Amino acid sequence: MRIQDKHHPQTPEGTNMQQEEVDRIARTLLDGLEDVARSGPHKHERTNRRIRGFLNNRCIFDTLEAQFVWEHPRYPNFYIPLSAILSGQGDVSFSPDMEDIDNQSLIHVGLVAVPGERPAAVAALINQGPLKGFVKILFNTLDKWMAEDEVLPPSHPRDPYKRIECLPSSRTVRVVFEGLVIAESSKNNIFLHETGLRTRYYIPISSVRNLGWLRKSDTVTVCPYKGTAGYYDLEVSLGGRAGGVKDAVWYYDEPLDEVAAIKGKICFYNEKFDIEIDGSSEAA
DSSP states (O other): OOOOOOOOOOOOOSSSSHHHHHHHHHHHHHTTTTHHHHHHSSSSEESSEEEEEEEETTEEESSSSEEEESSSSSEEEEEEEEHHHHHHHSSEEEEOOOOGGOOOSSSEEEEEESSSSSOOEEEEEEEEETTTEEEEEOGGGGSEETTTEEEEOOOOOOOTOOOEEEEEEEEEEEEEEEEEEEEOOOOEEEEEEETSSEEEEEEEEGGGGGGGEEEEEEEEETTTTTEEEEEEEEEETTTTEEEEEEEEEOOOOSSGOOOOOOTTEEEEOOOGSEETTEETTTTT
């Protein structure tokens, strides 16, 4: 299996991956990566965890030497030692061939392929700087990632320096949209505090004054700290005119254990509504 150009890896035989998809993933993978290779990341450190990745039900790497890499301050990615990928169950190739890699090149793009339904994973090998010899693979291109024996949500690794706290509260939460009270609750509330983010207020869905205002949305998102979220749109009548907010409310049917307290509750976007806590604006 050969790749002709480092920025345009070619689709390996035996997979169902289209060349356009390979190119799209490669562009996403390389976005900002040359600066990381040249100047180093925002920060990085050893995970001190066993990290495994699976593609088409085969383990393509199993390592104790993975790095948390913050390419930016917001959240980390896993970078995997090349040696762990080469010893895994995938068919690995980079451009140029491994024995011909030019030490002046910053990054080499390649593919890790395993026969099966899922396409090959596009990988970027760092060839200079403090992360030399480490490989980045986009999180959502594998079947699953595991930290020790936990299967991780398919978004990005959890930041070891962030914390979530779920606090029960009997303070009154009122949600207002353009002067109309949408929901009000003083029982069974959960105030969720997450490092670096605004407090989120989870309330029972029964606290919505008219459940007919909520319409199920097709939107689904994944949070590495809380799990998979579904959404409701808000549709209301405001003085004879229609009003509403797309994806106004989210909920977690099966939240991760750390935030199990929010199960069965809904959360309105602070940024899209006026939220009052005991009569005072929460944004004050």
